[in-house]
Amino acid sequence: MINSPKTPPLVHLKGISKHFGEGDTRVDALKTVNMEVYAGQVVGLLGPSGSGKTTLLNLIGCILEPSEGWISLDGEVVYDNRWMRSNLRQLRLEKIGFIFQFHNLLPFLNSIDNVALILNLAGYSAAKAHHRALELLEYLEVGNRKHAYPAQLSGGEAQRVAIARALANRPRIILADEPTAALDSERAGIVMDLLRKVASEQNAAILAVTHDEKIYDHFDHMFHLRDGNLENNNL
Amino acid sequence: MNLAYRDIRHHWGRFLLTCFGLSLLLGVVLSMIGIYRGLVEDALTLVRAPGVDVWVVEAGTRGPFAEASRIPGDTREAIARLDGVLATGSVTYQALEAYFKGQKKRLYIVGHELNRPGGPREIWHGRPLARSHYEMVADQSSGLKPGDQMMLGRHMFTVVGLTKGQVSSSGDPVVYISLKDSQKLQFELAPPAARREIARGSGTGAIDTVNAVVSRISDNITAERVAQSVRRWKHLAAETQAGQEIILTRSVVERARKQIGLFTSLLLIVSSVIIALIIYTMTMDKLREIATLKLIGASDRTIIGLIVQQALAMGIIGFSFGAFLIYNIKDYFPRRVILQPEDGLALAGAVILVCILASGLGVRLALKVDPAAALGG
Numbered sequence: 001m002i003n004s005p006k007t008p009p010l011v012h013l014k015g016i017s018k019h020f021g022e023g024d025t026r027v028d029a030l031k032t033v034n035m036e037v038y039a040g041q042v043v044g045l046l047g048p049s050g051s052g053k054t055t056l057l058n059l060i061g062c063i064l065e066p067s068e069g070w071i072s073l074d075g076e077v078v079y080d081n082r083w084m085r086s087n088l089r090q091l092r093l094e095k096i097g098f099i100f101q102f103h104n105l106l107p108f109l110n111s112i113d114n115v116a117l118i119l120n121l122a123g124y125s126a127a128k129a130h131h132r133a134l135e136l137l138e139y140l141e142v143g144n145r146k147h148a149y150p151a152q153l154s155g156g157e158a159q160r161v162a163i164a165r166a167l168a169n170r171p172r173i174i175l176a177d178e179p180t181a182a183l184d185s186e187r188a189g190i191v192m193d194l195l196r197k198v199a200s201e202q203n204a205a206i207l208a209v210t211h212d213e214k215i216y217d218h219f220d221h222m223f224h225l226r227d228g229n230l231e232n233n234n235l
Numbered sequence: 236m237n238l239a240y241r242d243i244r245h246h247w248g249r250f251l252l253t254c255f256g257l258s259l260l261l262g263v264v265l266s267m268i269g270i271y272r273g274l275v276e277d278a279l280t281l282v283r284a285p286g287v288d289v290w291v292v293e294a295g296t297r298g299p300f301a302e303a304s305r306i307p308g309d310t311r312e313a314i315a316r317l318d319g320v321l322a323t324g325s326v327t328y329q330a331l332e333a334y335f336k337g338q339k340k341r342l343y344i345v346g347h348e349l350n351r352p353g354g355p356r357e358i359w360h361g362r363p364l365a366r367s368h369y370e371m372v373a374d375q376s377s378g379l380k381p382g383d384q385m386m387l388g389r390h391m392f393t394v395v396g397l398t399k400g401q402v403s404s405s406g407d408p409v410v411y412i413s414l415k416d417s418q419k420l421q422f423e424l425a426p427p428a429a430r431r432e433i434a435r436g437s438g439t440g441a442i443d444t445v446n447a448v449v450s451r452i453s454d455n456i457t458a459e460r461v462a463q464s465v466r467r468w469k470h471l472a473a474e475t476q477a478g479q480e481i482i483l484t485r486s487v488v489e490r491a492r493k494q495i496g497l498f499t500s501l502l503l504i505v506s507s508v509i510i511a512l513i514i515y516t517m518t519m520d521k522l523r524e525i526a527t528l529k530l531i532g533a534s535d536r537t538i539i540g541l542i543v544q545q546a547l548a549m550g551i552i553g554f555s556f557g558a559f560l561i562y563n564i565k566d567y568f569p570r571r572v573i574l575q576p577e578d579g580l581a582l583a584g585a586v587i588l589v590c591i592l593a594s595g596l597g598v599r600l601a602l603k604v605d606p607a608a609a610l611g612g
Contacts, residue, residue, distance in 0.1 A: 113236060
């Protein structure tokens, strides 16, 4: 299943462009980007600052509208020169899990509630949501910290809880924005190993934006962005 | 999962402190309404005390409270003979400053005829006046007790009884004395002035003058009909009890009423602005969390709920604290504060409305938050 071109890609971009402004002020952030990420893959998105990494992540995350192109997520065409769904938040809730640079856990919820929140938003009952949240925390080996608030967690623990939250609604696409930037080498390695485990066991595609060279070894594939062009597609 | 409740629970100290600050403000609003009610009630207490139907005063005046009025003391006998009049009494009213145990007291002196209308309706403690000289019944708010003695004018008076809640429209405690004593107090000249008047040949002048004559009438006749009969005498004017109450509330305390009303409105506006600013600031503090919520798929309804529910909780807790506080300290105010349930409910409703409207600013800010703000450092 891993990295198999025989199955349709979970993330499929064709001819995606994005520009900001018009005329003299026009900036082409992305120029005709094509991308395919398959189930089970952990993929890195690299590039210098201003190369368009965050813009691309925002487009795949249905946060930003492309100027033109075609996007399919988990087998559903979501953009074909226009959004195919009106409720993009529901789309994100169903299909995409997000992992942030600084975990972005809600400070007023404890670990289990941070994970259960996604399930509540998806319409799960409180009991089911808590059961699933606990299951995920234990899977990521932070079950013993279920009642701890984010401020009481170490960086590594907080990031594990954030990964549990990203997985809560069983999305098949996980977008990670600098997931190891706030961690030391050892914890960064642990987090990447966890993402690898998630990708293979949950049959998910993980796309991580990073500058962190020490985790390059953990990627199946790396996309390099330079001046809005996707290049150096090394596998 | 109620996010508003969770957020409040996590920052309960800060939230309660904010609510406490708001409660002081809302307490002031509530106390202003209570002071207004007290002002009207105080004004009406004095006019309702004699329990009469018709007030007879000097022609061309709206006395004895709104304007000065002087009529001859024998007017009572003329009024008593009118058809339908059951009982009449002469009364005088005057504000006075006197000293008791070295402390200055402002009092509102009511002179009345013993066993005739015009005196206190009820004695709370002690007994009513029994002698025609040098006894007084004071309101308990004066701080006097039965047996206390006090100089009024040139004579020493003894407190024989107490009333409760009897104050003038300016909040001064009412003191009842006999009509003769009050006439001396009000109209009798000091000895040097009297000697000077005698030397001038004008005499000391009659002191059998009163400020008003009050009368109770039979059920078979209307107060307005008796008042019309009185108005036929050119030197007198008459007002029914209802008319006198209107004069007091619409004339004597009108300016104070408007002042308090305006001040209350300003306080409500200030409260609204403060609530709006607090909610805006609370929303500003949560922009990253709101962006994260939007990014992970929370609906606008969830985010609006978070803000509006917190605003309502703040308003309700703030109002409850404020009402509790004012209810418990209202008796320590220098003026009477009357808290009526309907006023409390109206203010609670206004606070809820203000909270909903004020949270609009925070909601607007939250809805403009870009979910992409959750990404990046």
